[in-house]
Amino acid sequence: MTTHAPIAASPPPAVAAPTELDLEARLALADAAMTARLAHAALVFEVNTAHIPVEDLAEVVAPLPLTPTLAPAPYSTPIAATLHRARQRIEQDGWCRDALYDEEGGICPIRAIRLEAANRGLADDACVLLLEAIQRDFHWAETIPSWNAQQTVAAPVLICFDRAAQLAHTRHR
Incomplete structure (x- = not known):
């Protein structure tokens, strides 16, 4: 019977303290997250509208023309x-x-x-x-x-x- 030498326990790996991200890094992360969300939303839109003919789709996504309106008069006199x-x-x-x-x-x-x-x-x-x-x-x-x-x-x-x-x-x- 062979005996094995006990395995020396290695110390746990050192965990580095989290570094605080500067503004540019946080903005870059937020930009990456928003880009991923927008890509997902575009994919969902394409899937949900795949059955609509293209000529009808133009009417659905076209922005409504905005006409400025005057504020109603706040005075009754x-x-x-x-x-x-x-x-x-x-x-x-x-x-x-x-x-x-x-x-x-x-x-x-x-x-x-x-x-x-x-x-x-x-x-x-x-x-x-x-x-x-x-x-x-x-x-x-x-x-x-x-x-x-x-x-x-x-x-x-x-x-x-x-x-x-x-x-x-x-x-x-």
Whole structure:
């Protein structure tokens, strides 16, 4: 009978402490995981739509045309709603500073109000409130057109429309 020498127990392999991955490595791992998920999703899509004729598939995957819609007026009072719609019209059509309108379709604040008001009296009242809102921040402004001509961008005009609409709303006008 042969005897074997006892096998010396080897020490357990050293386990290295996990190293913390930097941002680039984590992003690369996330990118690899997303690429695999997208490839799987594409395969599932192909399997699920294999029975659909190609000409019908174009209608299914074609994106719907998006048309921008204006936000509904948050005001129920006529002057506030008119000022809100006039502001939206300037955002939509563009802003003009030295005339009622320009070649590109931009309009001045007074024209925007006149286009959105139901009648001349409502337009006049809205202009009065807009001028009041303007003069709260720009004391030197004598008229809407003179103030408008001094602006270089549309942002102050739109802000004054917002303030005038809020002012009309608080006065229930």
